[in-house]
């Protein structure tokens with residue numbers, strides 16, 4: 001008797017359960033497609049344009065110098081941390097000299113050291129920052145290179 005009742009109940013619910021499951025799977029599928037859309041849209045887009053979607057901005061490197069205070073890859077990825085370190089060394093520890101991995105000595109100074117080589121701030125720092133949507137606030141206080149102020 002009870003057994004029959006349960007069996008009837010299951011028979012009655014089965015189609016509904018399957019429907020629900022399909023509904024949920026469909027919803028999940030749509031979610032996954034939507035959620036990953038930046039990736040495959042980028043991929044589709046790159047098929048049409050034939051190149052990577054992100055292009056490195058063209059920056060003006062100093063012409064009169066060959067080397068930075070560290071390797072180019074390191075500077076590209078870590079210059080913000082290096083500047084932070086420089087600031088702490090100067091302001092907190094009172095150290096004004098930085099010795100790089102090759103034993104070269106540099107004055108710890110954003111304005112006079114970094115910006116004397118990278119005097120073309122608009123075509124170097126700014127171009128790259130603009131294309132990466134960063135806008136360092138340092139220039140509220142620190143002086144930008146002369147002749148390149150906008």
Ligand code: HEC
Nearest residue numbers: 083084086087090091108109110111136137138140141142
């Ligand atoms: C509110 C003003 C202010 C802002 C904004 C500011 N600084 Fe400074 N910074 C100073 C002052 C003041 C000193 C100390 C100058 C000294 O003792 O020679 C200093 C010192 C430094 C130094 C070491 C000495 C020198 O003159 O370069 C570095 C490097 C530095 N700051 C980097 C930065 C960076 C990078 C930013 C942006 C992320 C920044 N600062 C933003 C005021 C500021």
Ligand code: HEC
Nearest residue numbers: 061062065066067068069071072075076079113114117118
């Ligand atoms: C003596 C001149 C000189 C000084 C001082 C200097 N740079 Fe450079 N910087 C260069 C040169 C030259 C390159 C290109 C290096 C290469 O091609 O290997 C460069 C490369 C870089 C890059 C990488 C650019 C890229 O290719 O993506 C960054 C970022 C950078 N410098 C920031 C700084 C900062 C910040 C400071 C101060 C802490 C600084 N530089 C001090 C000359 C200098």
Ligand code: HEC
Nearest residue numbers: 059076079080083114118124125128129132134135136138
């Ligand atoms: C190759 C591209 C590139 C060049 C050239 C470049 N930057 Fe940057 N910079 C970045 C990127 C990208 C960030 C953001 C990194 C992050 O948020 O982790 C950044 C962040 C910074 C920050 C930290 C700002 C913040 O609010 O966190 C400072 C300070 C800075 N850059 C200074 C400079 C200076 C000074 C120069 C020129 C001498 C320079 N950068 C050149 C790409 C560049």
